[in-house]
Amino acid sequence: MSDDQRRIRTKAATSFDVARLAGVSRSAVSRTFTQGASVAPETRSRVMEAAKALRYRPNLAARSLITRRSMIVAIAVSHLDNQFYPAIVQRISEQLAPLGYRLLLYVTHGEESHEPLLGELRHFGVDALILASRGFAPELLAECDLAGLPVVMLNNASPASHGVMVVGDNYRGGAALARFLIAGEHRRFAYLAGDRGVSSSEERLAGYAAALAEGGRDAPLVVDAGFEFERAFAAASDVLRGPARPDALFCANDNMAFAALQVARQNGLAPGRDISIVGFDNVAISGWPDLALTTYSQPVDALGAKVVEVLVALMAGKADDTTEHRVPGRLVVRDTARQPAHGIFTYADGERGWHPGAP
Amino acid sequence: MSDDQRRIRTKAATSFDVARLAGVSRSAVSRTFTQGASVAPETRSRVMEAAKALRYRPNLAARSLITRRSMIVAIAVSHLDNQFYPAIVQRISEQLAPLGYRLLLYVTHGEESHEPLLGELRHFGVDALILASRGFAPELLAECDLAGLPVVMLNNASPASHGVMVVGDNYRGGAALARFLIAGEHRRFAYLAGDRGVSSSEERLAGYAAALAEGGRDAPLVVDAGFEFERAFAAASDVLRGPARPDALFCANDNMAFAALQVARQNGLAPGRDISIVGFDNVAISGWPDLALTTYSQPVDALGAKVVEVLVALMAGKADDTTEHRVPGRLVVRDTARQPAHGIFTYADGERGWHPGAP
DNA sequence: GTGAAAGCGCTAACAG
DNA sequence: CTGTTAGCGCTTTCAC
Numbered sequence: 001m002s003d004d005q006r007r008i009r010t011k012a013a014t015s016f017d018v019a020r021l022a023g024v025s026r027s028a029v030s031r032t033f034t035q036g037a038s039v040a041p042e043t044r045s046r047v048m049e050a051a052k053a054l055r056y057r058p059n060l061a062a063r064s065l066i067t068r069r070s071m072i073v074a075i076a077v078s079h080l081d082n083q084f085y086p087a088i089v090q091r092i093s094e095q096l097a098p099l100g101y102r103l104l105l106y107v108t109h110g111e112e113s114h115e116p117l118l119g120e121l122r123h124f125g126v127d128a129l130i131l132a133s134r135g136f137a138p139e140l141l142a143e144c145d146l147a148g149l150p151v152v153m154l155n156n157a158s159p160a161s162h163g164v165m166v167v168g169d170n171y172r173g174g175a176a177l178a179r180f181l182i183a184g185e186h187r188r189f190a191y192l193a194g195d196r197g198v199s200s201s202e203e204r205l206a207g208y209a210a211a212l213a214e215g216g217r218d219a220p221l222v223v224d225a226g227f228e229f230e231r232a233f234a235a236a237s238d239v240l241r242g243p244a245r246p247d248a249l250f251c252a253n254d255n256m257a258f259a260a261l262q263v264a265r266q267n268g269l270a271p272g273r274d275i276s277i278v279g280f281d282n283v284a285i286s287g288w289p290d291l292a293l294t295t296y297s298q299p300v301d302a303l304g305a306k307v308v309e310v311l312v313a314l315m316a317g318k319a320d321d322t323t324e325h326r327v328p329g330r331l332v333v334r335d336t337a338r339q340p341a342h343g344i345f346t347y348a349d350g351e352r353g354w355h356p357g358a359p
Numbered sequence: 360m361s362d363d364q365r366r367i368r369t370k371a372a373t374s375f376d377v378a379r380l381a382g383v384s385r386s387a388v389s390r391t392f393t394q395g396a397s398v399a400p401e402t403r404s405r406v407m408e409a410a411k412a413l414r415y416r417p418n419l420a421a422r423s424l425i426t427r428r429s430m431i432v433a434i435a436v437s438h439l440d441n442q443f444y445p446a447i448v449q450r451i452s453e454q455l456a457p458l459g460y461r462l463l464l465y466v467t468h469g470e471e472s473h474e475p476l477l478g479e480l481r482h483f484g485v486d487a488l489i490l491a492s493r494g495f496a497p498e499l500l501a502e503c504d505l506a507g508l509p510v511v512m513l514n515n516a517s518p519a520s521h522g523v524m525v526v527g528d529n530y531r532g533g534a535a536l537a538r539f540l541i542a543g544e545h546r547r548f549a550y551l552a553g554d555r556g557v558s559s560s561e562e563r564l565a566g567y568a569a570a571l572a573e574g575g576r577d578a579p580l581v582v583d584a585g586f587e588f589e590r591a592f593a594a595a596s597d598v599l600r601g602p603a604r605p606d607a608l609f610c611a612n613d614n615m616a617f618a619a620l621q622v623a624r625q626n627g628l629a630p631g632r633d634i635s636i637v638g639f640d641n642v643a644i645s646g647w648p649d650l651a652l653t654t655y656s657q658p659v660d661a662l663g664a665k666v667v668e669v670l671v672a673l674m675a676g677k678a679d680d681t682t683e684h685r686v687p688g689r690l691v692v693r694d695t696a697r698q699p700a701h702g703i704f705t706y707a708d709g710e711r712g713w714h715p716g717a718p
Numbered sequence: 719g720t721g722a723a724a725g726c727g728c729t730a731a732c733a734g
Numbered sequence: 735c736t737g738t739t740a741g742c743g744c745t746t747t748c749a750c
Contacts, residue, residue, distance in 0.1 A: 012481055012506070014743055025721045030745055037745095040719055057482045061420040061429065062743035065726040070420065072463070072483075081643055086445040093466045102483065103464045104431065107452045122371055123416045124431070124461065147371070262648045284440055289621045290649055373727055384737045389729055399735060421727035424742040 013054035022050035091304030150314035157199030173296035174207025183340035190246035232256035254279035276337035372413035381409035450663030509673035516558030532655035533566025542699035549605035591615035613638035635696035
């Protein structure tokens, strides 16, 4: 810990220093660092050279005072223990980085009010907000609208008018799983629901129930659980040990399905034989042989790319008229659900899928 | 997407607006928002009222130009798929938030050079850097030193002089696991190593090897794997299917242990009976009944708290003379390793531990 | 294509 | 305790 060095630490070079070294004005150096400004090639190279020598980088704070762009986008997440979220955060971060944007992280807990959040966002002057958290207040969106702050919601529908949504294929996924379970000749269908009122859980249920009805099956037993692992565990215990035990259980996401899996095994039920348990997301660990969860994928790469695409358009002022972007997923067949006699096939990447119409 | 509203969006109020509304000078409003500045209570309340009415928050960018403090701290992480990292990031974020600091996220990949990183850090004017990533260049630390940027390394030792480290109890943990495995009467010990040269992996091995030697056992077979799941999986396959199969395998972290677990089961070996596999971290999922990994904990809460404590001190200019802070963990006994006949006990929180000296 | 000058929103001396 | 003043580092008209 060189205390001396710290004291004489090199104060970062300013545009002034660079200008002087290059023998030009500060405007010249500003222009060389501004996208699409007109500078003579000769000047530019002189400036660049000086900048490199001094390790100069324009100070974003000072710049943002003028340009009103901080190059920071805030992301709010709640369930970092659900592997889906770190994965998507990583993708978004990686896609934003080459564009010069960085993520400012907000770990929320769902319950808090929007007031302080928006205050902070303005405090930091973020350019946009990604809402990947559950249960934010709709007023937040209204306020962001007023403040002119672009918002993209990830897997989160809202009654409010502001903000554009990027969502997985919830309805179709739920329906596909239902058809798969029907083909597996199950009889008593249940749904382990996520937090009430959260669109992703509701939509998955809607698709599930619709396809069940279409197949002439009874409506599923809906068990309120919530997205948290512990609550899912408790709820799964109730259903699986109760009198009307389902033989097919669709869980609102993989993380909840893992909870259900544990419960089943603890109660002597072999998933895939005595009971079928399926999830949603196709989180990385669901492919682990020990878990081998049958699920419907939410492709993190595609989702992240779409979020970034939409975000960038929004920040560029291009009002997006599509307010909802749906990213398709696919059924991934593994071992926690009984497999139909026909229709199983292999995708190009080696995962297994299922084809309803197959012989 | 109210295009009209966006156009007439309320430009955020400035200190000038507040000053005018409150009938005071801009300095007065600045002072009310500055910690420990002297303002008459009367003035303060008038300002606060005006500020609330206008939803005023001082602009951090402008402020930072003067104070040279951005209130943002950068955190570099590499293995977001290892649950340990999201968990620690979450804790740090939560502990920093009440102090007004926010995390700017850098997802690195280990290989990249430090140059652009440091450039970016200065670009954004971050107040400090948390290095929770693997394999950063030591030059980075030197440069941060020169730039006067406080650095805390999480579980990452470095030959460089700059930066303070917060680390888990690697050596003692490795030793504890060794003793536990010895008590379990194993004979052929192995270590599934993380990336070479990374201190956490090396230290765990050192403790393991030392305790093994002390117990009169042969030195462990060291298998180079790396922290990545896939590579750990491949390496585990090699050892567990090779001629000299160990009966006790210590993996550099839980995530790698999970890989080993899968490999063992796939090869007809029941962990905890035919082979003992232990990890390090005590990541949340290691407690899942399906996984039930015996491991040595790295308490994320304590680790996060320590990081924040150190960070804050550093940013306050208090040069910390302790350059390394070690956070103790504990052995957590579950099902993937054979249990000694004696010495198993239960912690206050219900987890099981093991006591070497017990009857 | 370039430099001079003004100013983004704020804080920190400095007088009072 | 308060207001006035200067200036943080940068971009951006505006003349040239």
